[in-house]
Amino acid sequence: MLDLGCGIGRHTFLFAKNGFSVDAFDLSEEGILKIKGIAESEKLSVITKLGNMRSLPYPDDSFECIIAYNVIYHTDEQGIKQTLNEIRRVLIHGGEAFITLNSQSNSAFTDPQNKHVSEHVLFKTNMPQENGIPHYYVQKKDIPELFSDFKMVQFYYKEEYWEAEYNNSHYYVLVSNSKKRDGGLAEEKIARSV
DSSP states (O other): OOEEEESSSSHHHHHHTOOEEEEEEOHHHHHHHHHHHHHTTOOEEEEEEETTSSOOOOTOEEEEEETTTOTSSOHHHHHHHHHHHHHHHHHEEEEEEEEEEEEEEEEHHEEEEEEEOSSSEOOOOGGGTTOOOEEEEGGGHHHHHHTTTEEEEEEEEEEEEETEEEEEEEEEEEEEOOOOOTTTHHHHHHHHHH
């Protein structure tokens, strides 16, 4: 499996300790080095790689499953499309990906202090740790188009409240890579040979 945007390894270690072979991938060298050290000391089956989610350093059909929890929305319109194309490319036929997306119901999206640069993208101005990082937000109606190259297995919406005026809302999407990249020619050949 691929833990895409693994951070410091919360999901990496959960899956590795439960028998999965995990590739931990992130843009943060600090996080990758921490995961590598823990994996080696605990003798866990974890491979670490550093890079950008828009261009994953893996061959086609590398993973049976991918988790991208609170990750792929840290980009713009072009970046989200490139990242979803990369997820589809490295996911085997029939493999599944669990992905979270920001909802436009999120209070950060409606906060007038944040700098909106497009219909879906903003920069948070009141969070110094996220300075300069784009955030992509969707509505429910956007999800079918974003995932048109996948088979939708399940998605749900969740709001979390910490303060009276602050909410954090996400879509949780489970998709399958059930569409052939070759336009279905392999399935057609199999059908003819039977």
